[in-house]
Amino acid sequence: MLSATPGESGCGKAAPCGTSRLARGGPAGRCPEPLPGDSDAPGPGRSVPSMAQPAGPQAPHAAFFGPVARGNPVVDSFEAELRRVLNSLRRLRGGCAAAPDPPNTLFNIWIKYKPRLPEWYYNERLVKVGDTLAQIKEYKLALQQCYERYLQQFVSVNLDDVMDDVQRFKSAFFPNGVRDKNAALMFHVLQARNVCIYQMVCSRDRNLQNGESLQTCLNALTSLRLTMQVALPQEDLCWLIYNGTIHIYTICRHLMVMGHSAKVLEYLLWASICMESSIPLLSVHYLTWRATLYTAVSQCYFDCQAGIHGEIFARRGLIKIDELKQLEDISSSLEHTETEKIFREATLKMSVMIFKRAVYESRKKSNSFRRESKVNPRKAVNVSWPRTTTERLLVAMFDGAAAQFLAILEALSDPSRNLLPPHPPVPDEVQIPEVTSELFSAGLEILSGNSSKNKNLQHFMHLFSK
Structure with a gap:
């Protein structure tokens, strides 16, 4: 699996065959190097063979010396030179x-x-050398000298030109079908190429200030999705689907931080559906990762000011988790304590995203809360937990202070909520400041261990009760 760490800078798109970077990527003032297979092409410092000056004898093939394995002089020389450059x-x-x-x-x-x-x-x-170069963050070199060199041997089209047509993509890169013995390697190269392109963008424009950088990232996501779409029906390629979801998540999370949640939502949804559509990936072993993808989709909805859809998707995730738990209860291949931990963590992630909206919306839907007498901030420090409606909801939804505190942090981090609004709330949201106050109060109570009631806590509650 390739690293998701920013690497060396470089171009973000593959060049069409015939205009390869290999032919125009050398230092200024130099003649372009020959393309693969042009062993007799003229280059720097070499003269053109003529009829009167025939080329020298070609070196013997590795098969001449026996099996192509360690001990073969050609193989040993080849591997030694690769080791030296790496x-x-x-x-x-x-x-x-x-x-x-x-x-x-x-x-x-x-x-x-x-x-x-x-x-x-x-x-x-x-391909292996390309993977090694990517691991040491030489992304540009891995892309140009390994992955694109591999692709240029088989195809004469630019990948970016066929991303919108599945049939053209399959006929170009998989002319013998996806069951061909070389298909898995081709899938891997296509994925690795996109990862390198993304990492090269990060190295030169981490904050995506250039519009072209953002578009290059979106093109990489589209290409990853297309590759996964073609591979998805093949169960033996589930590893590629899993890796693809990781690459998509890595790029999408970066773009979400940069404020582009609306642009990446469709890709996160695709990654989640792929995890559900691949039978080998439906096992408990991958549930933690699937829940992470569900959480990212839900968070994306919240970022897009569509909290109701974020809550709906989180509830859908809970249903999927419960379905898997019922199947696991019938026949479990893991230790019971291990599976319980996995299900508990996955359920917690979904519950936090549900609480993030429910804690506010439950007040807006019921007028009875408005008639409920408020807890006096000065007396609240002497009242046993749970003291408020928010704290009672926390206790009902979460076991343990750590889970409750995580839910509080997520609820307060909702970008659609202004913790210090510059104007009075609208009639339907008069309870929102009170909920915010109760969330802060509950968080401080948890941090204090539900025991120490100090003056800072009393002062904080008094400020938010005004």
């Missing part, structure tokens, strides 16, 4: 001196060994 890049990332120009070194390795290695071995190492 170790050089690791030292460079660590601030130590490194060999000059690792990109060109890696480029030359691929060109040198492509005609000498079997296609399957070459491609596996191409």
Whole structure:
């Protein structure tokens, strides 16, 4: 799985075949390097072979020396050169001196060994090196020298040009169908490519101040969704669906923090539905992650000022969790205490999102609360818990002070609620300031251990009761 940490800067979109970055990404003033397979193409410092000057003999293929495995001189030489360039890049990332120009070194390795290695071995190492480069945050190098190089061997279209057409996408990248032996590797490369593009955007524009950066992230999300859509019917590719949900969540959470919740809601919904649609991913083992996705969707609705939909989706999540719990009670493959913990945590996440709106809306719907006598702030410190309507709702929905405190924090963090409104509340929301006061009071009571009643607490409650 690829890391979700910002990495090196670079371009955010793949270039069409024939205009590859490999052909125009070199330093200024240099001739472009040859493309893969052009081993006889002229380059810097090389003359063009002529009829009077034939090219030298081609080095023998690895199969000439026996099985393509460790001990084969071609394989050993290939692996040794890869190790040297990767170790050089690791030292460079660590601030130590490194060999000059690792990109060109890696480029030359691929060109040198492509005609000498079997296609399957070459491609596996191409992708594996890309994964290693991504792990050490060399995202630009992984994208240009590994993932895009792999794709250019098989397709002649730009991925960005077929994102809106599933059939074109399948015919371009999976001409032999998704059951082909090479399909899994192709799926992995397509996902890894999008992760690298996103990380490169982060490295140069973390706050997404440039509109092009935001659009590049959205394109990466669309591409991830399309890849998952094609892979979803294949149960043996459930690992790819799971990884895809992680990549989508990582990008969406970043965009949500930047204020783009409305743009990413559809992708989080898609990730949640994918977890429900893949039978292997419906197990208890993945429930914690599924609940995290549910929570992100609900939070997205709250960010979009659609709290009612956030609560509805959270209640839907509770139903899904309860359905799985009933199945698990019939036949459990895990320890009972372990499954109980998983279900308890998942239920808590959903309950917190429900409480986030219910604590306010329950007051607005019933006029009886308005006739209820308020607890005098000066006397409340001597009243046993729960003292208020809000505290009674907390006790009814959550077990334990930690869960109750988490619910309080989430309710107070709702962006649609102004804790210090600049104007008097509208008639339907006259109880909102009182609820806010009770939430703060309950939080302080929990922090004080439900025992110590100090002057600061009394002063705080007095301020919010005005």
